[in-house]
Amino acid sequence: MNPKLLFWIPALLRMCFILLGAGVFWWLFGLVYGLAVAFLSVFILLFIQLSYLHQLGDWLDDPHSAKLPDGWGSWTNIFSRLYRLRRDDERNQAELTEWLARFRQAMHLLPDGVAIMDDVLFLEWCNPAAERHLGLTLERDKGMRVTNLIRHPDFIDYIILGRYDNPLTLSFRDRKLICQIIPFENRRQILVTHDATETQRIEEMRRDFIANASHELRTPLTVIVGFLEIASSEMNLDAETRMSHLKLMTEQGHRMQRLIEDMLTLSRLESMDYPLRSEPVDIAALMEQIVQEARALSGGKHQITSSVNGPGISGNPEELRSAFGNLASNAVRYTPPGGTVHLAWQMGPNGPQFVATDTGIGIDQIHIARLTERFYRVDKSRSRETQGTGLGLAIVKHVLLRHGGNLTIKSEAGKGSSFIVSLPAA
Template sequence: MSDTKNAYSNNITTKIRSSLVIKLNVRMLGRLFSGFLAINVLIILMGFFVVLWKAEEGAKNIITAIELAPNNLQSTYYDFKNYQILIKEGPLKGIKLPRNIQKRLPLEITDAKRSIRVSRINKEMKLLEKIDLVKYTIELSINDTSYQIIYGLGRDLRLFLHLFLIVLIYELLIIVGDIGKGSRIIRKTLKPLSDLTETAKNLNAEVLSMGTNADGTHIKDLAGVISSIDANKLDKRISVDSSQNELKDLAYAINDMLNRINDSYQSQVRFVSDASHELRTPISVIQGYVNLLDRWGKKDERTMQESIDAIKSETENMKELVEQLLFLARGDNETIQLHKEGFDACEVVGEIIRETQMIDPNHKFEIDLNRPAYINADKQLIKQAIRILVDNSIKYTPPGKKIILRVAIEEDSVRIIVQDSGIGIEPEYLPRIFDRFYRSDESRARKTGGSGLGLSIAKWIIERHGAYFEILSRVDVGTRITIVMPASKMPSSEMSIE
């Protein structure tokens, strides 16, 4: 009888692990895979467009040379930078593009016909040898003479194939890494559930030994509810019946644990969704300006420069976002090592001010440094956290206004203060300013830029040093953020100098 019950309990544990771990992991990987798929399709389309545009540009130069000196073609075959030019007899073959598309291509001859052809393939050929046989052909008439311009796509396709293969390998490594990391994180999160199931089994044995509820109905009902919970039912809870006095504490504990699991899972889902949204926005902007260039930018220098500047800006924003996401991911996985050393916090603040004044002459910076203010910390990470606060002050402070940086010393702490004269923060928004991707005002965020990750990174850095923030803000007056760091003794190297 006891063996049957043990087998039943083990079966429940197996169901819990398979339903939660697998489904949660598959759902997260599905989102990641769909994002990679969309990016790969965009890369393929843009690569194909660039290769054909390059072929059209070269064909345009060849046509210009033929029109200027048609008698220079001494034979029916001529090589010109990976191009073949044939004097053709018979009707033109290929696809004639619509007039509105033809006008936007470098080669503007409206009766030209285009085709992509592959020479005769031998079954014994390797893949790269087959790719070398792909040709892009343009057939057209000039001064009653038919020409066939053939461009070998093999070299461009091989280069694109190698680059695309590198991208696929990198994406595969990310997916494989996330499979292992996701499974470990989910299993670690769900370990209390397995422990509670084991506790329920032991409790069932104790209840049966006391003769209470000899049929074990309540335990079986509890186990049945637990086994029915999966990724789509994380909001399901166990009802606490007043008659189940011996199981009340267990049911409460399970419900509390399910609340934590659900909050953690929903947080991960929101994080992936927000990250996808933040990446989709610059990609859409880049695609829009590429279309603008395709339509009007080739002959309009102002439109071309505007598009280039916008694409460069969005690319830089996307690079910064990816770097911030990688930092937070490494922080969540506890793979960032702190290299602590003793130093004067005033030196770091002074460096930041000198660097900021060179790139931002539009604000007034006031400094109040009480030297020496020694702390024991990772110098680069602390500098990164302070710079995040300074950058935020610059974004939300009108030009000409004052930004104050102060370092104060108390008995056991060093206070690094960044105070601006900006727009301030509403009181109800203050508790959430360190949340990832959180913005109190989306309209202001669009004007100032940023992804909403800077303060999350600063919080991670400060908390890992055993420090904390103090924030005081008034709307239309300004914001003061104070980093309170544990004070350190004077470095031994400086003591020896004295």
């Protein structure tokens, strides 16, 4: 039915009832009573309408669907329609609030920085990643011009030129940031920042690894190729010279073999195709094997002692033997003849520990943070004397990562070193 008819038919019926009642009283009691009944009925209707208008005004000040009155007559339909409209608005508002909360949560978890600015670069909102990247604080900096907050010449030039198609690479706050401004709507811009510091560091490590590996392989290959060229051009070499050349080529061949084996070990430790296979480790047998290898490497030039006084653990025995053996061999190599090396398995504050202590040449503090990098050398000339590959501590680090352990290095130049491996208890 037409909504207008739904309004006017009841209204006309009410007026008819008022006129009929007034007519009845006029016929029974006279004209005065009839007019009085008509006036009183109209006054009551008017009072009811004004009352509902007042209730509607109060509700509009605080429009909640639960507070809407029921109404009477035509007001029933009006309040019913208002209730449906308000209920739909509340549902839409609840959905919008939920989506806004999800959006903010997603922006908070996003690793890239996002800052929203208006058309004149005043900051409206930013996520925590943008705060870390750009040194912003939303509560403090909201409403301030971004160019006043990020005072970097390259960033200012990027803003002034307005060439937003290409990102800007920026060195800012000891980070390498990739920034790009994305215009949206008519009066909004988004500043997106990506922290490329770790990517740059990995790329530098990759380049250094290739360069160092090439250098380490080139030296023994140069020696071997040189001696082969001498042998092919000088057919009448005496036996002593030939044996000396063969000995040196064999040493360099073994050096390349050790280097390649260590590189393959590192590759296997980093690969997801080789998950850790944990089993109970015979610590006594493992320590005995490491001590024997250290004494064989020393050749009687050092005093090597050991102690086993710690709990058992679970792990990969071969990987742990490789890690502990590298630390033991380093202690022997970098301790002058007559020095002392002590290898211990003991209980530490937070779990079992393997400790390799020596009275060797020690390490300056500026080098300790980088010792586990591949091919990092404290003294390159001495590393050639010790015949190390430069990958031993890198292997130790990756073995410990797989076993949930960590390496602590305590050393002082000229006073020896202590390498402490801490592992979780079985």
